[in-house]
Amino acid sequence: xxxxxxxxxxxxxxxxxxxxxxxxxxxxxxxxxxxxxxxxxxxxxxxxxxxxxxxxxxxxxxxxxxxxxxxxxxxxxxxxxxxxxxxxxxxxxxxxxxxxxxxxxxxxxxxxxxxxxxxxxxxxxxxxxxxxxxxxxxxxxxxxxxxxxxxxxxxxxxxxxxxxxxxxxxxxxxxxxxxxxxxxxxxxxxxxxxxxxxxxxxxxxxxxxxxxxxxxxxxxxxxxxxxxxxxxxxxxxxxxxxxxxxxxxxxxxxxxxxxxxxxxxxxxxxxxxxxxxxxxxxxxxxxxxxxxxxxxxxxxxxxxxxxxxxxxxxxxxxxxxxxxxxxxxxxxxxxxxxxxxxxxxxxxxxxxxxxxxxxxxxxxxxxxxxxxxxxxxxxxxxxxxxxxxxxxxxxxxxxxxxxxxxxxxxxxxxxxxxxxxxxxxxxxxxxxxxxxxxxxxxxxxxx
Numbered sequence: 001x002x003x004x005x006x007x008x009x010x011x012x013x014x015x016x017x018x019x020x021x022x023x024x025x026x027x028x029x030x031x032x033x034x035x036x037x038x039x040x041x042x043x044x045x046x047x048x049x050x051x052x053x054x055x056x057x058x059x060x061x062x063x064x065x066x067x068x069x070x071x072x073x074x075x076x077x078x079x080x081x082x083x084x085x086x087x088x089x090x091x092x093x094x095x096x097x098x099x100x101x102x103x104x105x106x107x108x109x110x111x112x113x114x115x116x117x118x119x120x121x122x123x124x125x126x127x128x129x130x131x132x133x134x135x136x137x138x139x140x141x142x143x144x145x146x147x148x149x150x151x152x153x154x155x156x157x158x159x160x161x162x163x164x165x166x167x168x169x170x171x172x173x174x175x176x177x178x179x180x181x182x183x184x185x186x187x188x189x190x191x192x193x194x195x196x197x198x199x200x201x202x203x204x205x206x207x208x209x210x211x212x213x214x215x216x217x218x219x220x221x222x223x224x225x226x227x228x229x230x231x232x233x234x235x236x237x238x239x240x241x242x243x244x245x246x247x248x249x250x251x252x253x254x255x256x257x258x259x260x261x262x263x264x265x266x267x268x269x270x271x272x273x274x275x276x277x278x279x280x281x282x283x284x285x286x287x288x289x290x291x292x293x294x295x296x297x298x299x300x301x302x303x304x305x306x307x308x309x310x311x312x313x314x315x316x317x318x319x320x321x322x323x324x325x326x327x328x329x330x331x332x333x334x335x336x337x338x339x340x341x342x343x344x345x346x347x348x349x350x351x352x353x354x355x356x357x358x359x360x361x362x363x364x365x366x367x368x369x370x371x372x373x374x375x376x377x378x379x380x381x382x383x384x385x386x387x388x389x390x391x392x393x394x395x396x397x398x399x400x401x402x403x404x405x406x407x408x409x410x411x412x413x414x415x416x417x418x419x420x421x422x423x424x425x426x427x428x429x430x431x432x433x434x435x436x437x438x439x440x441x442x443x444x445x446x447x
Contacts, residue, residue, distance in 0.1 A: 035075050035085070038063040042084040054218075060085070064092045065274030077101035087421030094418055094426045096241060103406040104421035108223040111400040113187040120160065123401025123408070129164045130396060131181035131209075133191030136169040144193060146382035147214065149375050150389025150413075151190070157364030158397065163188070175200045182208045190214065190392055198227065212395055214388075221423035226403075228395055228425040230388055230414065232260040232305075235331045236267025238353050238429055239303060243329055244275055248301035252323065253282040254314065255305035264331045265305045285310055291321040298322070304330040308338040308347065315346040327351070332384070332429075341437030351442060353429035355387045357413035359441035360430070365390060365413060387413035395425065 038060045045056040064072060076089035082105060090100050111125065119125035132151065134144040148167070155162060166184065168177040174197030181189050189211040192198055199217035201207065202225070210224040221227045243251060251272060255265035269279050280299035283291065285306055302323060304311050311334050318324050330352040338344045358368050365371070371378035371386060378386040391412035401408050402419040409418040415429040431442040 032067075032071070032075060034063040034066050038088065039083070039085045042088055046084055057088070060088045061092070062270075062274045064089060065271065066276065067092075069096060069098060072096075073098055073101070081105065091420040091422065091424075091426070094420055095237060097428060100406045103404060104419075106223075106403050109403055110224060111403075116187075117161065119400060123405070124160060124397050125400050126161065126163045126397040127186075127188035129166070129184075129186045129188070131184070131186040131189045131191075132165065132167045133170050133174060133177045133181065133189060133197070134167065134193055135171050136167060138171040140193065142377075142382075143385060146377040146385035147193065147389035147392070149377040150386035150391075151393045152389075153365060153371070153386070154390040154393030158393075163396075170194070170197055173200075174198075178207075178209075178211075188212070188396065190396060202227075212392060212399065214392060216424070223423075226395065226399060226419060226423045226425060228388075228392060228417075230384065230427075232264035232331065233267040234427060235353055235429075236264040236269075236305075237271045238427075239264075239329045239331065240268045240271035240275070240277070242351070242353075242431065243272070243301050243303070243327070244277060246301070246327060248299075248327060249277045250280045250297075250299045250301075251277065252280045252299040252302045252326075253305070254285055254302065255282065256285045256307065256310055261305040261331070261333065264333075265303070268303055268305075285314065287313055291317050291323075299326065301327040301329065304328060304334060304350065306330065306334060307336040308334050308344070309336075311350065312343060312346040335439065336381075338439075343437070344434060345437035347434040348436065349434065351431055351433045352439075353415075354432045354439070354441075355384060355414045356411065356416075356430040357387045357390075358383075358430075359432060362390075362411075362413050384414075391417060 041056050041060050045053055045060065048056055067075065072089065072092055076086065076093060079086045079089060087104060090104055093100055113128060115128050116125065132148065134148055135141060136144055155165065166186065168181050170177045170192045174192040174194070177192070178189060178201050186209060189209055191214050192201065193214045195215050195217045198213045198215045199219055201211060202213065202217060202219035202221060205222050207222055207225065213221065213225070213227045216227050216229045216231055253265050253269060255261045265282065269282070273279065302318065306314065311330060328350045330350050332353050334347065334350060334352045338347070357365065361367070368378070368383050372383065391414050394410055394412050395417065398410050402410065409416050415427040418426045420426050432439040433442050
């Protein structure tokens with residue numbers, strides 16, 4: 001009986017001790033809904049093709065655009081190596097000028113072609129033999145001449161080892177020119193220049209020789225290849241980011257009827273809306289037409305996809321509509337038809353992207369005025385293509401560094417250049433503002 005009386009209290013004490021012991025559970029991790037959806041789409045997107053693939057990519061970009069800078073950076077850093085979403089997240093970071101947490105996965109890129117020496121300390125490591133695919137004859141020959149001469153200016157400004165160069169005319173077809181370049185033993189190809197030519201050579205997911213295409217088409221660059229472009233879509237995206245950085249959230253868009261004007265406006269609209277901004281209204285430019293204020297109220301800023309003559313004619317009408325004092329950002333096309341300060345004073349206050357070469361000296365390259373005095377291909381509209389060609393040379397020599405290093409970039413003549421996870425060159429342009437009828441560089445530190 002005594003044993004039972006002792007045993008019962010001991011048993012109750014033991015049970016009480018067990019009841020007071022807390023079970024340690026792993027904390028519940030709640031994934032950001034936008035990241036969860038984007039992750040699933042990125043994994044699926046790799047198995048898709050055509051319109052379904054591009055639609056999935058657009059949806060991923062829109063989901064990531066909703067994230068603020070801190071969240072995007074944190075979520076990108078948390079993605080494991082090999083996660084397909086990292087390429088998208090990294091591109092979003094680059095477009096915003098934010099650092100990458102780690103390099104992109106380039107395990108299927110190969111720069112160790114036969115005979116290529118190791119890279120120099122600054123990352124310079126050009127190929128051995130380069131083929132340039134350009135429309136040397138035909139209607140695009142003048143455009144190609146500016147690109148070619150800019151490329152050669154960079155090539156001859158380099159005092160270190162340079163690759164052999166050979167030019168191939170794409171007038172009869174880019175694929176045929178590419179095949180000749182391969183058969184001639186070139187280990188790298190620059191070009192083609194036309195969008196349809198880029199699509200033709202990028203249709204092969206495993207090209208024999210890697211390329212630096214000088215335009216963008218429907219196909220993403222295959223592994224080991226890259227794409228560089230001065231597209232109106234890039235300018236629209238850059239303008240949207242500029243406006244967002246300046247605090248604008250509601251933007252009135254005025255665009256001309258040309259294809260490049262519409263494309264720039266569409267790209268700005270998509271990027272602005274994806275990042276939480278709004279389009280207060282979109283007006284098709286028509287000389288002398290009255291401007292109707294948007295129903296949603298006065299916008300924060302105005303975006304102009306117009307030529308200089310169109311923007312000059314529009315300026316007083318904006319003022320009469322009560323919009324003259326708003327921040328105005330335009331595409332680089334706004335300089336077309338300018339050059340007379342007495343007339344261009346109507347453009348005062350307009351900010352637009354510009355080639356760095358025109359506002360800052362570039363080692364090894366003469367000023368735009370000096371270049372224009374030496375070669376016809378660097379004059380007028382050709383100056384921008386000349387700078388584009390020069391940067392194509394820089395990308396030829398530094399592509400390995402851009403591809404394999406996190407946050408590597410180069411200061412080119414058209415802007416600061418980096419490479420996203422899909423092989424597309426990301427360009428962050430410099431900016432200018434009209435003041436007193438003259439374009440003057442914008443202090444980047446003051447932005």
